[in-house]
Amino acid sequence: MNKITEKLLEVIADWTGSFSGAFNIREDGQCVGRQSSPFVQIESMAGGAGMEIRILPGCKGETVYIPACVTKSDVTDLVYNDFYVADGCDVTIVAGCGVHNDGEGEAKHNGIHRFFIGKGAHVLYKEKHVGIGEGSGAKRIDPITDIHLEEDAVMEMDTTQISGVDSTVRTTNANLAARAKLIIHERLMTDGDETAKTDFTVNMNGDDAGVDLISRSVAKDRSHQEYRSIIRGNTRCTGHSECDAILVGNGTVSAAPELFAGHIDAALIHEAAIGKIAGEQILKLQTLGLTEEEAEQKIIDGFLRG
Amino acid sequence: MLILENITWAVPGGEQILKGVDLVIPSGGLTVITGPNGGGKTSLAKIVAGIETADSGRILLDGEDLTSLSITERARKGVGYAFQQPVRFKGITVRDLLELAAGHALGEKELCDILGSVGLCTHDYIDREVSTGLSGGEIKRIEIASVLARSDTKLCIFDEPEAGIDLWSFAGLLEAFQKLKTKNSGSILIISHQERILNIADEIVVIADGKVKARGSRQEIMPTLLADEKAAHCPRGKEVY
Numbered sequence: 001m002n003k004i005t006e007k008l009l010e011v012i013a014d015w016t017g018s019f020s021g022a023f024n025i026r027e028d029g030q031c032v033g034r035q036s037s038p039f040v041q042i043e044s045m046a047g048g049a050g051m052e053i054r055i056l057p058g059c060k061g062e063t064v065y066i067p068a069c070v071t072k073s074d075v076t077d078l079v080y081n082d083f084y085v086a087d088g089c090d091v092t093i094v095a096g097c098g099v100h101n102d103g104e105g106e107a108k109h110n111g112i113h114r115f116f117i118g119k120g121a122h123v124l125y126k127e128k129h130v131g132i133g134e135g136s137g138a139k140r141i142d143p144i145t146d147i148h149l150e151e152d153a154v155m156e157m158d159t160t161q162i163s164g165v166d167s168t169v170r171t172t173n174a175n176l177a178a179r180a181k182l183i184i185h186e187r188l189m190t191d192g193d194e195t196a197k198t199d200f201t202v203n204m205n206g207d208d209a210g211v212d213l214i215s216r217s218v219a220k221d222r223s224h225q226e227y228r229s230i231i232r233g234n235t236r237c238t239g240h241s242e243c244d245a246i247l248v249g250n251g252t253v254s255a256a257p258e259l260f261a262g263h264i265d266a267a268l269i270h271e272a273a274i275g276k277i278a279g280e281q282i283l284k285l286q287t288l289g290l291t292e293e294e295a296e297q298k299i300i301d302g303f304l305r306g
Numbered sequence: 307m308l309i310l311e312n313i314t315w316a317v318p319g320g321e322q323i324l325k326g327v328d329l330v331i332p333s334g335g336l337t338v339i340t341g342p343n344g345g346g347k348t349s350l351a352k353i354v355a356g357i358e359t360a361d362s363g364r365i366l367l368d369g370e371d372l373t374s375l376s377i378t379e380r381a382r383k384g385v386g387y388a389f390q391q392p393v394r395f396k397g398i399t400v401r402d403l404l405e406l407a408a409g410h411a412l413g414e415k416e417l418c419d420i421l422g423s424v425g426l427c428t429h430d431y432i433d434r435e436v437s438t439g440l441s442g443g444e445i446k447r448i449e450i451a452s453v454l455a456r457s458d459t460k461l462c463i464f465d466e467p468e469a470g471i472d473l474w475s476f477a478g479l480l481e482a483f484q485k486l487k488t489k490n491s492g493s494i495l496i497i498s499h500q501e502r503i504l505n506i507a508d509e510i511v512v513i514a515d516g517k518v519k520a521r522g523s524r525q526e527i528m529p530t531l532l533a534d535e536k537a538a539h540c541p542r543g544k545e546v547y
Contacts, residue, residue: 216396216397278393280389280393283357283377283393284392286377287357287385287386287387287389288452289378289381289382290378291378298398298406299395299397299398301397302395302396302399302402303395303396304397305397306396306397306399
């Protein structure tokens, strides 16, 4: 693995020189490190298009690292990763992506992740995206996440794009069986001329399924973001989505949340707010001794962290 | 000591609110400014904190001229300000806010002391966002705590701290101000209509129609305030203005 990958891994996957337990490290479309564990089997798909990650029965409290890095121009990395989580397992999956580009050509990663989460299983899925490098070539990350939750399964998805990605289209689709729960926290920041599109589709197909979708984003400079979500309550279920965006400079945001209640007992709520940082917030922090710039940064940091 | 000299201020393009306020707020004491709504009390407090800029006049704190300083500079010179209507922040926790106020990380005991002084339990509040999940009364107490958390204040201003505080917690609020007075050698300035807050004042200043109408000890001022209230046929209650 090269030095750029190591640097990216520090940011996206808390790399400290090694991973314990199961992992697969992808660099410029190639596997540069893999390890399975007694409860986590990682194997290449037939044809080499990606991997199958199998979380085996009895897995409790293990963390699996599946980061992917693109370190140079003119690389388009497309990977399919299928995660099969056995009934009753409890696992954390860290699957960040970093793109570095010092050249003029495009550097792009498309990660297509499918999750098949068994009955009563719990998955914490952490996905952090970042772009670095001084080249004029674009840095793109276009993740697709398909989630299938069986009865009583729970998935918490913590997805963050920090900065430096010129263009991203983030697509998440989920299907929930009875009593399954999906909690998504998205944090997104764009600046310069970056663009970001987020598209969530959640279908609740079993009684007492529930989704909580929280998106917080900051659009700085001339960047543009588009947020689309649809929550379909096809049974007795609960759905909540909250989409908040802060505008800084000439940043623009378009948000179109949609709810569909296809059952009399589907209880769906949406909240949304887009606007600049409230002047009173800046004033309050200034009265504590912060400069206007420091106050703005604290407010943004807190907003994206929360 | 805070000295205000001939402070005037008008709403931009609008009404003249302050019409020449001269005032001396001594160090080591608790001064309460009261008066009718719209008389200029909050405007004056905001001008001292730098949130609004006076059209004329001078502001001196311990002999140093603050008049041309920004909000940030005044805060760093020791001016603390608790807003009448506290601000909410998504993502900023109670701990974050208090640590920003203190200027350093706070230990559990310090946090407990600060929040305890406004009647809140650290365990229940410290990781909560200063946002819509808190009631008006809770957020008001946290606003007051954000000024109490500061260790470098020469002047603490509280704008209507009683707003949203329930009757059962009022005694605790009064105690917090008394404690602050004991430990702080600077000036405490409270804007209030509450008789119970007026009763702990070393000095009461009445501002009406943009001017200082009266000032003196509570023994001197309270009878007049209460007589005015009676004359105005206000229902007998806790607010004197």
